[in-house]
Amino acid sequence: MDEFGIGAPLPRLEDVRFITGRGRYTDDIPMSGLAFMEVVRSPYASARIKGFDISAAQAAPGVLLVLTGEDARAEGFGGYTSKMRKTNRQGEPNFEPPFRILEAERVRFVGDPVAIVVATSAEAARDGADLVLVDYEELPAISDIKAALAKGAPLVWDEVPNNECVFVELGDRKATAAAFAQAAHVAKGEFAISRVAHASIEPRVGIGLYDPVEDRYTLHAAVQAPHTTRNEIATRIFRIPENKLRVISPDVGGAFGGKGYSHPELALVLWAARKCDRPVKWVCTRSEAFLADFQARDNLAQVELALDANGKFLGVKVKNVLNLGAYLTNAGLQCGFHHVGSICGVYTNRNVDWEVSAVFTNTTPIIAMRGAGRPETTFMIERIIDIAAAEMSIDPAELRRRNLIPTAAIPYDTGFVHTYDSGDFEKGFDTAMRMADWAGFPERRARSQARGKLRGIGMAYAIESAAGVRDETAEIRFDTSGAVTIVVGTHSHGQSHETTFRQVVASMLGIAPKDMRMIYGDTDLTPFGRGTGASRSMTVAGSALVCAAERIIARGKQIAAHMLEVEESDIAFDAGVFTTRATNRSVDLAGIARFAHDFRQMPAHLGVGFAERVAFVSDGINFPNGCHVCEVEIDPATGETSIVGYWLSEDVGVVINPLVVKGQAVGGIAQGIGQALCEKIVFDGESAQLLTGSFMDYCMPRAKDLPAIEIKSQEVPAPNNPLGVKGAGESALVGALPAVINAICDALRPLGVKHIEMPATPARIWEAIEQARRAKAA
Amino acid sequence: MTSVSMRVNGADVRADVEDRTLLVHFLREHLRLTGTHVGCDTSQCGACTIHLNGEAVKSCTMFAAQADGDEIVTIEGVGEPGRLHSMQAAFQQHHALQCGFCTPGMIMAGIDILRRHKSPDEETIREELEGNLCRCTGYVNIVKAIKAAAES
Amino acid sequence: MYPASFTYVRPADLAAAEAAFREADDPRYLAGGMTLIPTMKQRLAAPSTLIDIARVPGLSFIRREKDTLVIGACTRHATVAAAPEVRAAIPALAALAGGIGDPAVRNRGTIGGSLANNDPAADYPSAVLGLGAVIRTTRRTIAADAFFTGMFSTALEPGEIITEVAFPGPRRAGYAKVRNPASGYAMAGVFVAETGKDVRVAVTGAGACVFRAAEMEQALARSFTPDALADVRVAAADLNADIHGSAAYRAQLVRVMAARAAAAALSGA
Ligand SMILES: Cc1cc2nc3c(=O)[nH]c(=O)nc-3n(C[C@H](O)[C@H](O)[C@H](O)COP(=O)(O)OP(=O)(O)OC[C@H]3O[C@@H](n4cnc5c(N)ncnc54)[C@H](O)[C@@H]3O)c2cc1C
Ligand code: FES
Numbered sequence A: 001m002d003e004f005g006i007g008a009p010l011p012r013l014e015d016v017r018f019i020t021g022r023g024r025y026t027d028d029i030p031m032s033g034l035a036f037m038e039v040v041r042s043p044y045a046s047a048r049i050k051g052f053d054i055s056a057a058q059a060a061p062g063v064l065l066v067l068t069g070e071d072a073r074a075e076g077f078g079g080y081t082s083k084m085r086k087t088n089r090q091g092e093p094n095f096e097p098p099f100r101i102l103e104a105e106r107v108r109f110v111g112d113p114v115a116i117v118v119a120t121s122a123e124a125a126r127d128g129a130d131l132v133l134v135d136y137e138e139l140p141a142i143s144d145i146k147a148a149l150a151k152g153a154p155l156v157w158d159e160v161p162n163n164e165c166v167f168v169e170l171g172d173r174k175a176t177a178a179a180f181a182q183a184a185h186v187a188k189g190e191f192a193i194s195r196v197a198h199a200s201i202e203p204r205v206g207i208g209l210y211d212p213v214e215d216r217y218t219l220h221a222a223v224q225a226p227h228t229t230r231n232e233i234a235t236r237i238f239r240i241p242e243n244k245l246r247v248i249s250p251d252v253g254g255a256f257g258g259k260g261y262s263h264p265e266l267a268l269v270l271w272a273a274r275k276c277d278r279p280v281k282w283v284c285t286r287s288e289a290f291l292a293d294f295q296a297r298d299n300l301a302q303v304e305l306a307l308d309a310n311g312k313f314l315g316v317k318v319k320n321v322l323n324l325g326a327y328l329t330n331a332g333l334q335c336g337f338h339h340v341g342s343i344c345g346v347y348t349n350r351n352v353d354w355e356v357s358a359v360f361t362n363t364t365p366i367i368a369m370r371g372a373g374r375p376e377t378t379f380m381i382e383r384i385i386d387i388a389a390a391e392m393s394i395d396p397a398e399l400r401r402r403n404l405i406p407t408a409a410i411p412y413d414t415g416f417v418h419t420y421d422s423g424d425f426e427k428g429f430d431t432a433m434r435m436a437d438w439a440g441f442p443e444r445r446a447r448s449q450a451r452g453k454l455r456g457i458g459m460a461y462a463i464e465s466a467a468g469v470r471d472e473t474a475e476i477r478f479d480t481s482g483a484v485t486i487v488v489g490t491h492s493h494g495q496s497h498e499t500t501f502r503q504v505v506a507s508m509l510g511i512a513p514k515d516m517r518m519i520y521g522d523t524d525l526t527p528f529g530r531g532t533g534a535s536r537s538m539t540v541a542g543s544a545l546v547c548a549a550e551r552i553i554a555r556g557k558q559i560a561a562h563m564l565e566v567e568e569s570d571i572a573f574d575a576g577v578f579t580t581r582a583t584n585r586s587v588d589l590a591g592i593a594r595f596a597h598d599f600r601q602m603p604a605h606l607g608v609g610f611a612e613r614v615a616f617v618s619d620g621i622n623f624p625n626g627c628h629v630c631e632v633e634i635d636p637a638t639g640e641t642s643i644v645g646y647w648l649s650e651d652v653g654v655v656i657n658p659l660v661v662k663g664q665a666v667g668g669i670a671q672g673i674g675q676a677l678c679e680k681i682v683f684d685g686e687s688a689q690l691l692t693g694s695f696m697d698y699c700m701p702r703a704k705d706l707p708a709i710e711i712k713s714q715e716v717p718a719p720n721n722p723l724g725v726k727g728a729g730e731s732a733l734v735g736a737l738p739a740v741i742n743a744i745c746d747a748l749r750p751l752g753v754k755h756i757e758m759p760a761t762p763a764r765i766w767e768a769i770e771q772a773r774r775a776k777a778a
Numbered sequence B: 001m002t003s004v005s006m007r008v009n010g011a012d013v014r015a016d017v018e019d020r021t022l023l024v025h026f027l028r029e030h031l032r033l034t035g036t037h038v039g040c041d042t043s044q045c046g047a048c049t050i051h052l053n054g055e056a057v058k059s060c061t062m063f064a065a066q067a068d069g070d071e072i073v074t075i076e077g078v079g080e081p082g083r084l085h086s087m088q089a090a091f092q093q094h095h096a097l098q099c100g101f102c103t104p105g106m107i108m109a110g111i112d113i114l115r116r117h118k119s120p121d122e123e124t125i126r127e128e129l130e131g132n133l134c135r136c137t138g139y140v141n142i143v144k145a146i147k148a149a150a151e152s
Numbered sequence C: 001m002y003p004a005s006f007t008y009v010r011p012a013d014l015a016a017a018e019a020a021f022r023e024a025d026d027p028r029y030l031a032g033g034m035t036l037i038p039t040m041k042q043r044l045a046a047p048s049t050l051i052d053i054a055r056v057p058g059l060s061f062i063r064r065e066k067d068t069l070v071i072g073a074c075t076r077h078a079t080v081a082a083a084p085e086v087r088a089a090i091p092a093l094a095a096l097a098g099g100i101g102d103p104a105v106r107n108r109g110t111i112g113g114s115l116a117n118n119d120p121a122a123d124y125p126s127a128v129l130g131l132g133a134v135i136r137t138t139r140r141t142i143a144a145d146a147f148f149t150g151m152f153s154t155a156l157e158p159g160e161i162i163t164e165v166a167f168p169g170p171r172r173a174g175y176a177k178v179r180n181p182a183s184g185y186a187m188a189g190v191f192v193a194e195t196g197k198d199v200r201v202a203v204t205g206a207g208a209c210v211f212r213a214a215e216m217e218q219a220l221a222r223s224f225t226p227d228a229l230a231d232v233r234v235a236a237a238d239l240n241a242d243i244h245g246s247a248a249y250r251a252q253l254v255r256v257m258a259a260r261a262a263a264a265a266l267s268g269a
């Protein structure tokens, strides 16, 4: 079992099809009679639509169909809604904007869809889209938080004066104020957490089909949660029963939170397929993606940390404003609320006073992205700690160490949202310090200095809350020949479930992973599932598989007892084989399966068949955590930063496959480094036009921008799921943002730079150095 | 329309295509070689990398007509299940892919790197991957895999 | 992603190419396509006819003419970067070519296309201007100083084809650039050459068009060392400012890259 069970670094089973070019992504699916859809989008950030003229487009060669917002309105479609409801400053339920699949009257961001053109080729659809004339009256627009909240700002929604959709107070204001009153020092910072793009390399894509006989739709699309997509389109948009729509999500080329939810194009291809009686495909181009793919983060936070004279944290105050964009997506608002608990970090601070405000702007809507609130919150606490450390002249590692929750104090109630049920932060901390040789840093800094370079070291101890959506269903079924199929409702698009889920079942049932088949990503074939996101899949779907395997073993024992003519208590199960203790006779799982499918042999009280389906609900979330250290070297002449070392000591509970867990961590860190160093969505301040409309201007981290990364896992099992796992998909990203920025600020501090906003681009670093130099000279 | 003929993965092909047909679309849609991917429209991501007369090029930045008379190898022609190219095997061995979307382009680029550098160091490999984006892996294992393939 | 419709032609020789150009409505030459095709995919350009000159005989070569290195217009960046003749005669030019874009771009993009396009952030224009090269076309020869006339514009007339570029061998030369973090093109690139007659410094990426930096040339003429540039300030007024960096930042980069280019020239790299 060892070579492929839990803990084995098994190379991935799904790889062969990808490395040989035989992956099956949505755009690869062959389909006869296929038509192609192009979306006509608003060129203005805010405008009134005065009319459409589609005659030229309709007459263009190859064009089959042109539909506008007016047609959508005539169909009586509904709109997308937010999963979360909150209140505004007056305590009333927040305004929920109508979020339609095509707009007929007003557009509210550059890229807002207003019409579609369907044609016999992608080229012809594109040609036709150029011929759709829309008469707009441009209106003033706003793109950033400060502009949105300014007096007299243009309103995104007339119903929302001041553009503020939500305002909520959390925590304990009185206790926190009292704590601040005791403080020897209060550190303050204002942090802009930039807006970024998910930018999976596979663009969004969908193929819609309609069957008039069954009056039923099928959507092939790159989505993370097929059932959620089905629910949204069927119940919110088309207002049809969910069984009238099948969603199939085949191989998906990365998602990171950005694929599926609330995007109009997937409903549009289905509508178009019904209207023109052909399968209709839409493939997003990258430039279109920068306009139309929902984006992420974009917070402006004011953070204060109160400390006593010894550097003990007394309390933290946060005022955070979230830029929602123009509409509420299903998970946009959540990013401002979920994971606020991370503000306590791994520290003994217990007083939190938190204000959340969420505003509309004339920008692409916001949705969750890997971390979804946790990177933001973790940045706030871990950055303010470094600011405090600098102001109090305490080594930032030492300051953290003084406030660390002792291992002996676990489980630990932070007093704000979370009780950490497991973890060994002291060990994680000490391991990271050793890996990074924190103590040896001054010598390395001196060496850099001798070469005219600035060197800095930064750390962040990130803790996050994973697997918040706690239910998931899985099935293990044997066919009559005894072969196994496992079926789950989660979706794997890089997470490696095809390998790790099989490893879980292999460990329990003693069947080699390569001999199992796995099904996912089809609402007709899998049990209801909530898809993949929020680092949940192994915790919940993995646990569901464990429970299903336990039931298989239990049922197998009953059947084996009958077959071997002994009491059930005489049956032992090991490595796929049931044995009688007394007589040493045995039967394996395949034998049981064959027997179980024979109604002539099976006793009536056991029924026929050999399959178990379990809906698992976990007892609670889990808390993956990790101590990050980043070391940078900066060329002061150009502002260019190179990351010269990156170390992570992480606890994601029990590791099912170390190759995969490390892969997830490195990938997450890379995305964090991307946001910290180079990525940012930028809108023009006046027109709210997108300025970063392609990879020419939106800077993706490349191989040469990223360092080698060293990771050590320390497994502290989670107590509340049978596998003992914690979410491993997002936690590494969460700590990377503050670790990198802290390292850069550490490098620049000797020059008088106090803080630098992300992304810390060469230009920005050089400007900061210049500013500090001028300030010193003055 | 224009008539193009070329040798693709060892087989001669001929077709009539619109003049504006990009090579990548010709490969994917006419020849159904869907292993070559499209990840951008500014020629930067490298998901579409193939070998044209033995050299790595971006098939999204060529018209099929330009490749008339040429010899092309796509990911499907590099190796197949059970008969993997050493670069493909190294990608699996070193977990150099997650979602797999950038992977065909990475493998084609990786083979091209080894054509030009016998035993590249880590820095060279990172430099040479300038034209290939991966959003999942953070490149660490991709660099490892290419290095391992060089050593194998 | 899908260009507008056009007619593709592959002329047999330069005369046929020019004839095809004359006959078409809105023709464009196509060489490596590394600029033109992305532009067409974005529908920022929609020519009626593409005249593919990449395989026209006699346009892809590298040859020595005494002290001059002559490179055919359709010679690809990768070829220039690897060519022993270039590495021996003007190593800075080989290094510059080897640093354009990425390997796949270098396998297609051509020197003629780069010069005809005259992107303000392209590398080759700085070498051509910095080395005082001569551009030979189907109709005449044009000195580098007269060739680059502004952002994306050159002295080429409609239909005129660059056939080759003649680089006089310098005593020494160097190139240094900082890449734009997103696009990879030059944020600022400086080509420095000591030609024997004079010192030339050409700057790309920082302004609307490649330009010569007179003060730097004078400073280096006095003393060809990086330190000679220490006190030369570059005026930011005419430089580019965008989301990637202010004009002041670009001015700084020009200064630093010039010094590094001079250092590279001295080290013979
Ligand atoms: C991802 C990417 C990164 C890049 N990075 C860089 C970089 O860092 N630095 C850099 O300098 N460049 C860069 N480039 C541009 C690249 O160098 C191009 O090769 C070059 O700009 C154009 O050359 P081409 O042969 O591809 O020309 P084409 O795209 O074929 O043509 C460009 C223009 O020149 C005209 N033309 C072509 N040849 C001739 C000729 N002989 N006579 C007259 N007119 C002609 C064409 O009609 C067209 O208008 C990059 C390109 C890409 C796609
Ligand atoms: S699709 Fe060719 S480079 Fe992105």
Ligand code: FES
Pocket (backbone or CB within 6 Å): A201, A253, A254, A494, B096, B097, B098, B099, B100, B101, B102, B103, B133, B134, B135, B136, B137
């Ligand atoms: S593996 Fe997903 S983009 Fe590289």
